[in-house]
Amino acid sequence: MTTQGVKFYQVGSRAVGNRLLDPSLRTEQANPDRRNALNSGHRACQGCGEALAARYVVDAAVRATNGRLLAVNATGCLEVFSTPYPESSWQVPWLHSLFANAASVATGVSAALKASGRDDIRVLAQGGDGGTVDIGFACLSGMFERNDDVLYVCYDNEAYMNTGVQRSGATPPAARTATSEAVGPQPGNRFGTGKDMARIAMAHEIPYVATATVAELHDLEAKVERAMSMRGARYLHVLVPCPLGWGSAPSDTIRLARLAQRTGLFPLFEAEHGEVTSVQPIRGRVPVEEYLRPQKRYSHLFKDPPATAVIEAIQAIADRNIQRYGLLSEEA
Amino acid sequence: MREQIEGSRAIAQTVARCRPQVVPAYPITPQTHIVEAVGAMVKAGTLTPCEFITVESEFAAMSAAIGASAAGARTYTATASQGLLYMAEALFNASGMGLPVVMTVANRAIGAPINIWNDHSDSMSQRDCGWIQLYAEDNQAAVGLHVIAFRLAEELSLPVMVCVDGFVLTHAVEPIEVPAADVVDGYLPPFHPRQVLDPDDPITIGAMVGPEAYTEVRYLAHHQLNRARDRMPELAEEYALASGYRVSALSKYRVDGARVVIVTLGSVSGTIKDALDEVDDSVGLVTITLYRPFPADEIRAALACADHVIVLERAFAPGAGGVVAADVGAALSGLPTRVSTVVAGLGGRAVTKASVRGVIDDAKADRLPSLSFLDLRTDVIDHELARQAEADRPGPQTQALLRTAGVPASRIG
Amino acid sequence: MFEIRLHGRGGQGVVTAAELLSVAAFLDGKEAQAFPSFGSERMGAPVMAFCRISDTPIRVREPVTNPDVVIVIDASLLHHVDVFSGLAPDGYVLINSTRTLDELGIGELAERHPHNRIITVVASDIAREHIGRPLPNVCLLGAFSALTRTVSIGSIETAVHERFSELVAKANIAAARDAYDRVEVASHA
Numbered sequence: 001m002t003t004q005g006v007k008f009y010q011v012g013s014r015a016v017g018n019r020l021l022d023p024s025l026r027t028e029q030a031n032p033d034r035r036n037a038l039n040s041g042h043r044a045c046q047g048c049g050e051a052l053a054a055r056y057v058v059d060a061a062v063r064a065t066n067g068r069l070l071a072v073n074a075t076g077c078l079e080v081f082s083t084p085y086p087e088s089s090w091q092v093p094w095l096h097s098l099f100a101n102a103a104s105v106a107t108g109v110s111a112a113l114k115a116s117g118r119d120d121i122r123v124l125a126q127g128g129d130g131g132t133v134d135i136g137f138a139c140l141s142g143m144f145e146r147n148d149d150v151l152y153v154c155y156d157n158e159a160y161m162n163t164g165v166q167r168s169g170a171t172p173p174a175a176r177t178a179t180s181e182a183v184g185p186q187p188g189n190r191f192g193t194g195k196d197m198a199r200i201a202m203a204h205e206i207p208y209v210a211t212a213t214v215a216e217l218h219d220l221e222a223k224v225e226r227a228m229s230m231r232g233a234r235y236l237h238v239l240v241p242c243p244l245g246w247g248s249a250p251s252d253t254i255r256l257a258r259l260a261q262r263t264g265l266f267p268l269f270e271a272e273h274g275e276v277t278s279v280q281p282i283r284g285r286v287p288v289e290e291y292l293r294p295q296k297r298y299s300h301l302f303k304d305p306p307a308t309a310v311i312e313a314i315q316a317i318a319d320r321n322i323q324r325y326g327l328l329s330e331e332a
Numbered sequence: 333m334r335e336q337i338e339g340s341r342a343i344a345q346t347v348a349r350c351r352p353q354v355v356p357a358y359p360i361t362p363q364t365h366i367v368e369a370v371g372a373m374v375k376a377g378t379l380t381p382c383e384f385i386t387v388e389s390e391f392a393a394m395s396a397a398i399g400a401s402a403a404g405a406r407t408y409t410a411t412a413s414q415g416l417l418y419m420a421e422a423l424f425n426a427s428g429m430g431l432p433v434v435m436t437v438a439n440r441a442i443g444a445p446i447n448i449w450n451d452h453s454d455s456m457s458q459r460d461c462g463w464i465q466l467y468a469e470d471n472q473a474a475v476g477l478h479v480i481a482f483r484l485a486e487e488l489s490l491p492v493m494v495c496v497d498g499f500v501l502t503h504a505v506e507p508i509e510v511p512a513a514d515v516v517d518g519y520l521p522p523f524h525p526r527q528v529l530d531p532d533d534p535i536t537i538g539a540m541v542g543p544e545a546y547t548e549v550r551y552l553a554h555h556q557l558n559r560a561r562d563r564m565p566e567l568a569e570e571y572a573l574a575s576g577y578r579v580s581a582l583s584k585y586r587v588d589g590a591r592v593v594i595v596t597l598g599s600v601s602g603t604i605k606d607a608l609d610e611v612d613d614s615v616g617l618v619t620i621t622l623y624r625p626f627p628a629d630e631i632r633a634a635l636a637c638a639d640h641v642i643v644l645e646r647a648f649a650p651g652a653g654g655v656v657a658a659d660v661g662a663a664l665s666g667l668p669t670r671v672s673t674v675v676a677g678l679g680g681r682a683v684t685k686a687s688v689r690g691v692i693d694d695a696k697a698d699r700l701p702s703l704s705f706l707d708l709r710t711d712v713i714d715h716e717l718a719r720q721a722e723a724d725r726p727g728p729q730t731q732a733l734l735r736t737a738g739v740p741a742s743r744i745g
Numbered sequence: 746m747f748e749i750r751l752h753g754r755g756g757q758g759v760v761t762a763a764e765l766l767s768v769a770a771f772l773d774g775k776e777a778q779a780f781p782s783f784g785s786e787r788m789g790a791p792v793m794a795f796c797r798i799s800d801t802p803i804r805v806r807e808p809v810t811n812p813d814v815v816i817v818i819d820a821s822l823l824h825h826v827d828v829f830s831g832l833a834p835d836g837y838v839l840i841n842s843t844r845t846l847d848e849l850g851i852g853e854l855a856e857r858h859p860h861n862r863i864i865t866v867v868a869s870d871i872a873r874e875h876i877g878r879p880l881p882n883v884c885l886l887g888a889f890s891a892l893t894r895t896v897s898i899g900s901i902e903t904a905v906h907e908r909f910s911e912l913v914a915k916a917n918i919a920a921a922r923d924a925y926d927r928v929e930v931a932s933h934a
Contacts, residue, residue, distance in 0.1 A: 336770075336771035470804075499780070500780065503781055504778060505767050505768070505777075505779040506767070507776060507777070600806065602803075602804030602805055602806050603804070603805045603806050603807055605804050606804050606805045682806075683806075684807040684810070685805060
């Protein structure tokens with residue numbers, strides 16, 4: 001008897017998903033015995049994408065490493081809301097040093113484990129977009145260059161949220177932040193700026209680079225699993241909507257992450273040693289407007305008259321990504 | 333066994349005998365010979381197990397050291413000058429988290445203007461970062477201080493900076509005895525920290541502490557640092573018995589009966605001793621080795637009989653005066669002792685016996701100001717100040733000064 | 746205390762020469778100190794190195810301003826740098842050069858000093874002969890040993906063997922010995 005794999009898609013409804021899957025194919029989040037590495041009681045905002053992603057990622061990493069995991073965290077929202085002394089939400093060994101040095105600290109941890117013959121224990125470094133693409137860039141690049149055995153995860157909410165929503169090197173064009181206000185002839189963040197950190201990681205030709213969002217849980221866990229099956233420098237860039245900074249409804253976090261991918265603005269892919277090895281095709285492509293409208297950080301684009309040229313320019317970015325990564329497959 | 337070797341090499345060999353497990357290294361003159369030698373030993377397999385990481389900046393070096401130490405590895409690095417400043421944030425982080433990193437600072441001036449030669453402005457600028465600070469008088473002392481540093485660091489869970497004069501000591505070839513491996517092993521037990529990142533016993537390190545507890549945490553750090561004052565003599569004694577070489581927090585030379593006492597740190601102490609031997613007995617020398625925590629009681633006791641204390645220091649606080657002198661003055665508070673500051677040897681300018689004798693003569697003739705700069709070229713200063721008085725536009729003084737100061741390469745000393 | 750000052754340019758082994766001298770003195774049972782004075786690591790820039798030799802431990806760290814011996818590895822420095830600054834009245838000078846003292850413009854300095862204490866040594870040529878390249882630093886140490894008798898040629902050889910690989914050491918020692926013999930003959934004839 002021939003069998004055929006059935007694909008289940010997460011399409012914004014809770015009706016189809018883990019319950020219909022064989023337990024071995026379910027996500028770690030469906031596992032009642034999961035580590036719950038980021039336990040409840042932390043002080044994150046309602047609807048925080050980063051809190052969600054961190055729990056997803058670290059739980060997946062704990063499963064992938066059989067619990068033999070140490071975490072290093074940069075300064076930022078995640079660190080601040082998870083460890084209000086004397087409490088801590090973390091159920092894994094966890095170290096926070098400074099804003100710029102998570103990658104270097106992780107390098108040091110990894111070296112210590114190697115020197116003491118304990119490199120069965122794996123190292124995860126995590127930071128926000130500011131701590132990763134801006135102030136932490138040199139340390140991260142150094143870690144990549146040396147191919148140190150660390151998985152670095154960037155939770156990208158596209159601005160310095162913890163300090164009051166200031167623009168970072170990951171802030172997308174036209175987005176309003178406290179240092180790229182929606183005033184003047186070019187309101188919001190300028191076009192032609194910003195770093196594509198995933199591509200920069202690829203340029204270092206490290207063993208593994210991937211992008212993910214909080215909306216695609218299976219995909220995210222699979223990527224963490226894959227990353228942890230390898231040694232050397234690995235990078236995972238996760239889009240995490242921030243209701244406060246994006247001006248979106250707390251209940252929209254997952255939906256917005258899904259829309260970011262569906263527009264083509266946030267492509268999901270994997271790369272090894274500098275070459276793209278897989279892409280997540282877009283199912284049900286949407287125009288960028290559908291993604292931008294629910295976010296107040298783009299509200300200046302939708303006044304009367306709307307900033308059509310700017311919206312088109314953003315659409316052009318999405319189109320370019322779709323073309324570059326081949327995101328529209330025949331199946332769609 | 334006593335050998336005629338370069339200071340840097342002796343320090344590297346000593347550090348290797350202390351069995352560091354992780355050494356992050358970033359090059360900067362004049363520390364390079366140390367980390368190169370350590371790196372070569374790791375590469376050749378003579379220092380093992382040890383991970384030698386060529387990091388991309390000093391900030392990364394101290395950050396990697398923090399991670400390694402938190403994960404339970406004995407960790408070492410070395411830097412100087414600009415590098416020390418670049419890792420300033422991480423210095424406070426390491427001490428605040430109680431991580432026993434040991435670091436050599438090959439003392440060098442801080443720019444601008446850029447200067448690669450020896451003075452103490454680098455480590456002095458970080459005197460309050462919460463690290464234990466030790467200053468070596470010569471290379472034999474530097475060797476002993478590194479061994480003691482690891483022991484002190486791991487006992488007190490505090491990082492230790494061993495300050496060694498750049499070029500003057502690091503690049504000097506002199507007779508040095510590196511302690512034998514069994515001597516170091518007997519003195520320095522393996523590192524087994526109480527708090528370490530371990531999946532079998534997970535903890536959170538580096539949490540955010542608010543106003544309700546921050547003061548207490550900082551007070552305890554101060555208290556802990558002060559404990560080094562008590563432990564240092566005991567650990568130094570133990571080292572002396574094991575190795576035959578003695579270092580102490582403070583050392584005295586011809587102080588008994590001296591009415592004028594010079595106080596200093598580092599290698600200049602040797603030159604001063606030679607100068608004092610040519611003078612009568614009324615001048616003595618106190619050399620400070622343990623500078624942080626500041627051994628105020630010991631200093632006060634050592635200077636008890638002096639009428640006039642001259643602090644000869646290789647750094648200063650612009651707009652204020654002496655740095656060490658301020659600490660010494662505070663230690664002598666309530667006493668009628670006169671304290672003069674002589675800022676000497678900035679940016680590698682040699683401190684000569686002749687100049688030291690000049691200071692002593694000035695002190696005895698009561699013409700030593702409360703703050704003076706040794707061997708200051710007043711002709712150059714006067715010329716520049718006159719020039720500035722005429723010119724009406726703002727701008728830095730450095731470039732203009734060089735024309736008057738002359739071409740350095742043609743000068744001796 | 747016996748103080749030596751060496752002058753040369755970056756890349757000529759001035760610092761190494763001072764260090765080897767100090768090691769040789771140590772092997773002779775003396776206390777010795779050697780240290781450099783240089784700017785950024787750059788080929789061709791003027792470089793000085795110092796060496797002190799004594800029977801008692803050396804504590805002083807200042808540059809040698811009153812040398813008992815001045816060694817000039819690169820004669821082109823003679824009129825750039827005041828190489829003879831502070832030289833003791835009965836001090837020694839060794840200059841690496843094929844020219845005579847008069848031709849070098851320092852004939853009258855030589856006249857003011859005791860006979861045969863200021864000499865030139867064709868060290869680059871001797872080095873070229875034995876090593877194949879004009880690296881005169883170790884060669885000059887051989888000359889130094891013969892001239893001043895403050896460090897034994899045997900200890901210089903041992904120091905060189907400890908520092909360099911077999912072949913390099915042998916060649917340099919041959920050059921040093923050659924220079925030693927020539928100076929020995931000339932100055933103590």
